[in-house]
Amino acid sequence: MCCESCNCQPGPRGIQGPEGPMGPVNTVAQEEVAALALVVEEISEYVDTLQIYKAEITLTSEEILNIFSSPKLAIASPGAGKAISIISGSMSLTFNSVAYSGNVIISLITDTANMYQGTFYTLNSTVSRWSRFNNVPGINATDTQLIADKALYIKNLVGNPSAGNSGGKIYITYEIIDL
Numbered sequence: 563m564c565c566e567s568c569n570c571q572p573g574p575r576g577i578q579g580p581e582g583p584m585g586p587v588n589t590v591a592q593e594e595v596a597a598l599a600l601v602v603e604e605i606s607e608y609v610d611t612l613q614i615y616k617a618e619i620t621l622t623s624e625e626i627l628n629i630f631s632s633p634k635l636a637i638a639s640p641g642a643g644k645a646i647s648i649i650s651g652s653m654s655l656t657f658n659s660v661a662y663s664g665n666v667i668i669s670l671i672t673d674t675a676n677m678y679q680g681t682f683y684t685l686n687s688t689v690s691r692w693s694r695f696n697n698v699p700g701i702n703a704t705d706t707q708l709i710a711d712k713a714l715y716i717k718n719l720v721g722n723p724s725a726g727n728s729g730g731k732i733y734i735t736y737e738i739i740d741l
Contacts (some may be wrong), residue, residue, distance in 0.1 A: 630665065639713045663726065664725070665723050707740065
């Protein structure tokens, strides 16, 4: 017996309480575990409804040299009442022999939007490298970034690069949201 108040008896795995091998049951802890289980279930249901996608877009040097005048489709329109919202992105550049010059920022922008969702500062590299997507918030009262039923494009917002001969890939993780 461990003490006179609880009437515990030694067992094969130590002291055995009158309400089970671990002693009296803690009803407060059971209630907290039950509440936590409900929260986990709600989170699981929410995660099951998320529609997260990935896209990989290859860019040739010719496409990069014309990225302003001929933007490249990254993700097709998601349909009526839905918009593309970028979660993250990265770009790999496989350096050839000439770095891009002039207008070396690549943006991801929704068709007809006036503010891009993010940018890459990779084109002026003189080595092969990766860079992460720089998320850009819409900060002005008239900025538009997420527009229903519009595709997402890769483009330079100012002009085409004037030189360069490297290719690359853009990787985008995104979700489709209801507007």
